[in-house]
Amino acid sequence: MLQIYNTLSRQKEFFRPIHEGHVGLYVCGPTVYGDAHLGHARPAITFDVLYRYLMQLGYKVRYVRNITDVGHLEHDADEGEDKIAKKARLEQLEPMEVVQYYTNRYHRDMEALNVLPPSIEPHASGHIIEQINFVQKILDKGYAYVSEGSVYMDVEKYAKDFPYGKLSGRNLEQIKTETRELDGQAEKKHSYDFALWKKASPEHIMHWPSPWSEGFPGWHMECSTMGTKYLGEEFDIHGGGMDLMFPHHEAEIAQSCAALGHDTVHYWMHNNMITIAGKKMGKSYHNFITLEQFFKGEHELLTKPFSPMTIRFFILMAHYRSTVDFSSSALEAAEKGFARMQETYGRLMKIQPAETTSVEVAGLRERCQEAMDDDLNTPIVLQHLFDSAKAINTIADGKGTIAAKDLEELRSVWKTYAMDVLGLRLEETAGVDTNTEAYKKAIDLLLNLRLEAKQNKDWATSDKIRNELTSLGFAIKDTKDGFEWSL
């Protein structure tokens, strides 16, 4: 039975959905004002694996992952200005043009990483009315106040009735002493009150009418609003990066409890950070590498380009709650490991069944499931797959045999766990058009000629064919009864 680590209780809990057979899953998506970097790939892949595994377990999953295109206040010189709007003016574009541009690029990167699209991908800008209604509900309950056209959460009042800070392990007293005084906050009662609605300054270009002012929603509002709109007042799982725990998720809990009077989320899941030289990769650290840079190898820290599947494999090699440190050498190791897995899969598909099974293949499916059930322990799943890779290669080498039934099961487990659950593309996904078919046959023809030359012990011809192909970028491997090649 699936166990997941719940940040609320700080321990692994058995997963029990609210509605039998159905799971509601909400994950904080990207703010589309820049290209996605390696850090963005972590939650995307982590929760993609969760989504895939829940479906594998037979659940009907509604997966909501938002696009944040309004509502992120900046706290530097451009106090109160919306991030999207700032970038838009900088580049002389319409705000929604920027949003569309980076959303398209995000989708492209996610598809390359084989991250499935969510069931619903709502935009914050498309839910302004719902957010206004949500703010009004909190006002009606008396947990917020209007000041100078903005609406703020009355954290002190809220904390009297609800445990503010329970997710991040803080209490109001701590928060009071910790919260930094920022400029231009005179209109708030307390520095730790956060904005539910923010009045737009005159030069601000992204704003909407509301009962309080021409303005825009506060930066935690969208998740409370869209989560409950699409998944209900109570839903199963909310995911996101650990760095969002405070204040974002804490504020989200407060907003929902204030408006609805009860908790919304049953299981909070947080993925850990990707670090670079031990430091969190992030925009403000100026140490991030975009996914596109990885795919193209265009970054000073990269020795070469890395394929999207290498990135995915690299991320799955570590447990999602551990930090994972990026380095080019670690990626190269992942690349080789993934290549090995791919080759093994290719051999698995070609193996011919025998009368009996001489290798150890039993129990693989159960071991993989056990690992996934243990809070999505993907490194252990990979370990089991690599263990079975040895058996597969032994058979492919002609040093072992496998019965038809066992072979079928082995293929099924690989397909289920490596491809469907972990989302690794082990087959060449290049379209099978006539061009590539013809070209493949041409290579086969050349290699068959080489085989003949070898049989005639014409090493000169044999080596010429192999060396020429190698220099063109092909990898030629001789096998027991022929050859294998790849580009």
Place this chain on the structure above:
RNA sequence: GGUCGGUUGCCCGAGUGGUUAGGGACCGGUCUGCAAAACCGGGGACAGCGGUUCGAAUCUGCUACCGACCUCCA
């Protein structure tokens, strides 16, 4: 300063009171016309000092170092 987490072999990274993690690198072997691949074997590890225990990398205390959050952040 507060809260939380981490420190595992050459590298990346699982694990968890006694039994091989896995991948990469490296060394030796098998196979092979050569090469590659594959397979077999190998060395090496649990930050330091105490405690609990028959037994601790695993539980506990302290020390050291590192990081995350406390501000936008995946």
